[in-house]
Amino acid sequence: MVETASDISWEDVARVYGRKIYNFAYRLTGNPDDAHDLVQEVLLRVRRGLPTYRPGSFEGWLWRITRNAFLDDVRRRKRRPTTALPDELDRTGLVSSPAPDEVLASIRLGEDIQKALLDLPYDFREAVVLCDVVGLSYEEIAQAVEAPIGTVRSRIHRGRRMLRERLG
Amino acid sequence: MIHLGELLSAHLDGELSPAERDRVAEHLEECDRCRDELEELAAARAAVRSLPLVEVPAAALGLPEPVVVPLTRRKSVWAGMAAAAAAISIVVASVLAPDGTAVTPQDLSDPFGARVSLDPGFTPTKVAQVRVATGEFAE
Structure with a gap:
C-alpha cells in the first residue's frame, strides 16, 4: 500500500506497472508504437505527479494518469488509422522454429x-x-x-x- | 421474470454484494436463459484474459538493463559443474554441426559463457566475479 510519495519512486512504478501500462495501450490500439509512447508519457507524468500524490488508491491514481495520457495522445494524433497488427510470430520469437x-x-x-x-x-x-x-x-x-x-x-x-x- | 443482465458479469468478477450473490444463485437455479448468458459471458471474459501479456521494450521504461541473477547464488557445486558441462556439450555440438563450419567463442552470444565452455577452470563463480568486477551488473 503506497501511503506517501516517498514510499515509491517513478522507477518502482516503471518496474512494477510498466508492463501493464504497455499492455493497456497495446490492447486498446493494437499498435506497439502507441504503447511504447504511452509508457514513456505516463512515467513522465508519474515523475512529475508523485511529489503531490496524496494517500489514497494508488492504482486509481496511476490508471487515471494512464488513461488521461492515452486520451490526450489520441486527441493529439487525431486518431490516425489503426495500423495492422504486428506479426505475432515475430514477437514471440517463433519464426526460426516450426511452431x-x-x-x-x-x-x-x-x-x-x-x-x-x-x-x-x-x-x-x-x-x-x-x-x-x-x-x-x-x-x-x-x-x-x-x-x-x-x-x-x-x-x-x-x-x-x-x-x-x-x-x- | 426479471433476468440478471449485468449482474452476471459482476458475478463472474466477484463484484456482487452478499444480497446480490444470493439473488443470482437463486435465479440461476431456475433460469436457462441466464445460465446460457452466463456461459457466453464467461467465454468472452476468458478470451480476453487468454491474451498474453506482451513484454514491454526496455527502452520504453528508461531503466538500466535488468540485473542478471549472479551465478554465485548457486547453492550447489554440482549445479555449477552441470552448467559448465552443459555449456561444453553445446560447444561440442556446435563444433560438430552438420554444416561443418567452425564455431569460435566469438560466435557465442555470451563471451563469458564461451570461456566457461572452453576453460574448465573458469567456473561460474569466477564468471560472476568477473561480471561484478567489470560492472556488468551491480549486486
Missing part, C-alpha cells in the same frame, strides 16, 4: 480476439481491458475513468456481450 499446430492456432485466436476488441466502442473496450487485461477491480476502474461504479459494471457487461457476438 506446433496448437501454438499457431492460439496465435490466430489471439489475433481474432484483438480484432474483436478493436471493434468495440472506446468506453466498452477500455472497461474490458482495464478489467480483464490490467486486472483492476470495478472500484479502481471507476476511479480511473471517473465514472460511477454502476456505469463501469454496465460497460464491462455490454463490452463482453459485444465481444461474444463478434467472436461467434
